Structure formats: structure tokens, C-alpha cells
Amino acid sequence: MPDPVAPDAPRLLAALASGSQAVVDARFWGDGVDRLIAALGKASGASRVWIFQLIELQDEAVVQDYVFEWAAEPRYRQLTQKRFRFFTTFFDDPIYQEMVAARQRGEAHGFVVEAMPAGPLRRNLESQAIQSMVTVPIMVNGTWWGTLGIDDCVRPLDWQGTGLQALRVAAELIASAIYRQQLTSRRRQIELFQRVTDCGIWEVDPQSGATWCSRALLRTLGYPDDYARLPIRRLLAHIAREDRQRLWQRLRRCLCSTSCSWRLDVRLITERGETRWHEIVAEVVRGPSQNVQSLAGLIIDVSQRKQGEERAMVAAEYDELTGTLNRRGLWRHLDETLVDDRAPHHLLLLDIDHFKPVNDRHGHPAGDALLRLLAQRLGGELRAHDGLARLGGEEFVIVVSGLAQPEVLQIAERLRTCIANAPFQLDATPDDSVPLSIPITVSLGIASLPHGTTRRHGHTLAIAQADRALYAAKDGGRNRIVAYWQLPSASDADTSIVDAADRRLSGRESD
Numbered sequence: 001m002p003d004p005v006a007p008d009a010p011r012l013l014a015a016l017a018s019g020s021q022a023v024v025d026a027r028f029w030g031d032g033v034d035r036l037i038a039a040l041g042k043a044s045g046a047s048r049v050w051i052f053q054l055i056e057l058q059d060e061a062v063v064q065d066y067v068f069e070w071a072a073e074p075r076y077r078q079l080t081q082k083r084f085r086f087f088t089t090f091f092d093d094p095i096y097q098e099m100v101a102a103r104q105r106g107e108a109h110g111f112v113v114e115a116m117p118a119g120p121l122r123r124n125l126e127s128q129a130i131q132s133m134v135t136v137p138i139m140v141n142g143t144w145w146g147t148l149g150i151d152d153c154v155r156p157l158d159w160q161g162t163g164l165q166a167l168r169v170a171a172e173l174i175a176s177a178i179y180r181q182q183l184t185s186r187r188r189q190i191e192l193f194q195r196v197t198d199c200g201i202w203e204v205d206p207q208s209g210a211t212w213c214s215r216a217l218l219r220t221l222g223y224p225d226d227y228a229r230l231p232i233r234r235l236l237a238h239i240a241r242e243d244r245q246r247l248w249q250r251l252r253r254c255l256c257s258t259s260c261s262w263r264l265d266v267r268l269i270t271e272r273g274e275t276r277w278h279e280i281v282a283e284v285v286r287g288p289s290q291n292v293q294s295l296a297g298l299i300i301d302v303s304q305r306k307q308g309e310e311r312a313m314v315a316a317e318y319d320e321l322t323g324t325l326n327r328r329g330l331w332r333h334l335d336e337t338l339v340d341d342r343a344p345h346h347l348l349l350l351d352i353d354h355f356k357p358v359n360d361r362h363g364h365p366a367g368d369a370l371l372r373l374l375a376q377r378l379g380g381e382l383r384a385h386d387g388l389a390r391l392g393g394e395e396f397v398i399v400v401s402g403l404a405q406p407e408v409l410q411i412a413e414r415l416r417t418c419i420a421n422a423p424f425q426l427d428a429t430p431d432d433s434v435p436l437s438i439p440i441t442v443s444l445g446i447a448s449l450p451h452g453t454t455r456r457h458g459h460t461l462a463i464a465q466a467d468r469a470l471y472a473a474k475d476g477g478r479n480r481i482v483a484y485w486q487l488p489s490a491s492d493a494d495t496s497i498v499d500a501a502d503r504r505l506s507g508r509e510s511d
């Protein structure tokens with residue numbers, strides 16, 4: 001066996017210098033690596049320089065891919081050979097298994113094949129006509145990413161000393177190029193993700209109150225991309241006042257509990273002063289003693305979704321013909337209004353007198369137009385927070401709060417007269433070629449919304465009592481008001497009428 005020769009160290013160091021410049025200058029990191037390994041190959045006089053990337057480390061084998069190569073002559077080329085595409089090497093040789101374990105620790109190996117103990121590894125190298133080999137692991141961010149290797153198929157090269165140190169530096173250079181490339185591609189992914197999803201990224205340090213916001217979020221809020229400090233209070237000032245309280249509550253609840261994530265819709269005030277709905281998605285990172293170490297997440301522009309939800313809510317809770325609340329909307333309005341259990345609440349049931357002849361004489365479209373005008377006129381007489389709903393047909397419900405019985409009777413009287421005193425002016429319809437003036441009257445039944453019962457029962461009872469009062473008003477000649485408490489048979493315990501009202505409210509009774 002000829003004596004091993006050492007590679008020419010000064011030439012290797014010069015190659016390292018020119019190669020490292022190439023790595024720094026290259027627009028695409030792979031081009032720089034190609035030039036570095038070519039410089040190393042030429043300076044060492046070796047047959048081949050290669051880089052394997054680690055794909056998967058298994059219990060019994062390692063899967064790698066051949067990703068870079070420089071060859072002194074075409075006959076030394078292996079990169080294009082199919083057998084090196086995602087190839088698996090089994091640990092059937094303990095020397096190889098130990099080598100893989102050492103690579104994970106960042107250790108290099110140099111060996112002359114003829115001096116190796118017999119076994120699968122030596123046979124493998126001999127089958128490739130390799131006389132000597134050196135391998136240096138490429139450690140990216142402390143983890144074995146792949147291996148830089150040099151094969152000599154002509155001489156036994158001895159890679160100790162300066163030669164090996166030069167290769168270690170080369171592996172470091174390659175690792176930093178890979179790391180830079182990983183960071184760039186991660187930044188690109190984040191930017192793309194933000195552009196596509198209209199979202200920003202944020203992080204809060206609960207100890208110091210310091211925040212970090214992604215560029216997109218800073219831009220949305222009107223700060224420069226590289227804005228240095230944005231204290232949490234300043235960040236929260238961009239949340240609409242009505243939502244800030246909810247957000248604080250959620251933050252406090254999360255800090256006191258063991259929950260790890262939450263979501264909340266808030267209105268965000270953008271740099272242009274626009275208010276846009278955003279969804280905050282938060283993830284809590286806790287330490288070993290459950291203490292909150294950081295709070296981070298996304299803030300996603302959901303204004304389009306909110307508009308859709310609002311449109312759906314309007315469609316679900318408002319009457320298509322008149323624009324007033326429908327039955328479902330009335331239930332929600334009652335639920336919200338009756339939260340204040342101390343104020344008196346009253347329910348007025350209003351029904352057009354002899355509406356059928358209007359339809360019969362002028363046609364359904366004229367009847368519809370009249371219902372629309374009636375709703376407008378009633379709305380004009382009511383306060384913004386009074387509820388106006390169409391139960392169906394020509395029957396409306398009005399909910400008034402905070403007024404005593406005499407005042408409620410006055411309101412009902414005002415509604416009755418404002419309708420009876422001025423006929424409704426209708427445009428010409430297919431049935432009537434001239435504009436119409438239709439006088440109508442309405443009858444009203446009034447009931448108090450009872451306190452101290454379950455909501456559902458209270459609503460139903462009030463509707464039933466108002467219905468009974470309305471029936472009395474119709475019976476008494478129409479165009480009049482009757483309050484349930486004025487009826488001789490009035491009794492809060494009268495539940496026989498509730499079932500009928502229940503049917504009416506849940507729409508089981510035909511309109």
C-alpha cells in the first residue's frame with residue numbers, strides 16, 4: 001500500500017477563501033456551494049467532492065439524497081445515478097452505524113480504504129473504487145443536516161491537520177448558506193401567508209408588556225415597518241373602545257386559567273381611521289409551573305365574513321316585506337330588552353281593521369305597499385330602541401320599555417290616530433292605473449310583560465294577553481285600544497290562552 005499523502009494545505013486554504021467569497025456573493029445559495037466544492041476539489045486534487053442531505057434517520061438505516069457534486073473527470077460522476085436518489089443505507093456494519101452516530105455529534109472522519117477492517121462499508125467503498133475518503137457533517141443550527149465528503153479514487157489521501165480544518169470551515173460556510181436560505185424562505189412564506197390571508201402576527205411578553213408585530217400588522221396600524229417599540233397599551237388603543245373591555249376580560253381570564261388558546265372578534269381601527277372587524281387568534285405558551293411565558297398569535301381581517309354574517313342575520317331576523325323585525329327578531333329583541341328586569345315593559349299587538357277588503361278591491365300588491373307604508377309610519381312614531389315586528393299578515397307587535405301604563409296607553413293612542421287621521425297614498429299598481437288614497441284604521445291590544453317568570457313563558461303570556469285585549473278591541477267596534485288589565489276577566493294566572501299564543505309565535509298557526 002503506498003504511503004498516504006497529505007493534501008496541499010496552502011492551496012486548500014486559498015480555495016476556501018475564494019469559495020467562501022462565492023458563497024457570500026451567490027444570488028442562489030446553491031451556485032455558491034457548487035463553486036466552493038469545485039475549488040476544494042481542484043485544490044485537493046481529489047476525484048470527487050459530494051454533499052448528501054439527510055432525509056430521514058431511522059432505527060435500522062439512514063435515508064439520504066445526493067444533492068451536490070464536483071467531479072475531476074466525467075467518469076467519477078455519481079450524482080446522476082439513480083441509485084443515489086433518496087438512497088437508504090442500512091446499519092449492517094457497526095462501523096457505519098458508529099459513524100452516523102458521530103456525525104450527529106458533528107464529528108468528522110477520514111480513512112484510507114485499504115486500512116479499514118473488512119466488512120460491508122469497506123466492500124461498498126471498494127465497489128466504487130474509492131481509495132480514501134473524508135467526511136465532515138454539515139450542522140445547521142446545531143442539527144445534522146447532511147455531509148460534505150471528498151473521495152479519492154487514485155491516491156490514499158491523509159486528511160488530518162490543516163486539510164481537515166479547512167474542510168470543517170467549508171462545512172460551516174455551507175451550513176450558514178443553508179440557514180440563510182431557510183430564513184429567507186420562511187420570511188417569504190410568512191409574507192405570502194399574510195398577503196393571502198389578510199392577517200398580521202403579534203407577540204406579547206406578559207412580564208414586560210413589550211410587543212412584537214409583523215410588518216403587515218404595523219403597516220395596518222400606521223407604524224413604520226421597523227418600528228422599535230409598541231407597548232401593549234398603545235397596541236390596545238387600536239381596538240375599538242366597545243371591544244377593549246371584552247379583550248381585557250379575555251386576557252385576564254386566560255392568564256388566570258390553564259387554557260392554551262382562544263379567539264375573539266374585535267373592531268380594529270386602522271391607520272386610515274377605518275374600523276374593520278378582525279379575529280384575534282391567541283396561543284399561550286406556559287412554563288413548567290404553568291406561568292405564562294408568552295402570548296402570541298394572529299390577527300385576521302374578517303370584515304368580509306362579518307358583512308356576510310350581518311346580511312345573514314338581517315335575512316333571518318327581519319321581515320322581507322316591511323323591513324321590521326320578524327318573529328325570530330322579536331324573540332331576540334325581547335330577550336335583550338328584558339335583561340333589565342326592573343323596568344316596566346309592555347307589548348302592543350296592532351292589527352289592521354278590515355284589511356281583507358283592501359286586498360280584494362285593489363289587489364295584493366297594493367296590500368303589500370300599504371303594509372310597507374304602515375310599518376314606516378309606525379317606525380316614525382316610535383323611539384329608536386322600541387321594537388317593531390311584523391308577526392305575519394297584517395299584525396304587528398310593538399315593545400315599549402321604561403314607561404308606566406298611562407304613558408303606554410298614550411303611545412297606543414298616538415299610533416292609532418296617526419293611522420286613522422291620514423289615508424295612505426299608494427302609487428298606481430297593475431290593478432289600479434291611478435294613485436290611490438286608502439284610509440285605514442287599526443285596533444290595538446296591550447299587555448304588560450310579566451316579571452319573575454321564565455323569559456319564554458313571560459313572552460308567550462304577554463302575547464296571549466295582548467291578543468285577548470286585541471280581540472276585545474275588534475269586538476268592541478275596531479279602531480280602538482284595549483289593555484289586558486282593563487278587561488274584567490284579566491288574570492295573570494290565566495294560562496289557558498298561552499298555548500294559542502305559543503302556536504302563533506312559533507308560526508305553527510297559519511297567518
Ligand SMILES: Nc1nc2c(ncn2[C@@H]2O[C@H](COP(=O)(O)OP(=O)(O)OP(=O)(O)O)[C@@H](O)[C@H]2O)c(=O)[nH]1
Pocket residue numbers: 321351352353354355356357359363364365366367368371392393394474478511
Ligand atoms: N297584501 C297582503 N295581504 C296579506 C298579507 N298577509 C295576510 N294578508 C291578508 O290580510 C287579510 C287578513 O284578513 P282577516 O284576517 O280576515 O282580517 P281583516 O280583513 O283585517 O279583518 P279584521 O282583522 O277582523 O278587522 C287577508 O286577506 C290576508 O290575505 C301580506 O303579506 N300581504
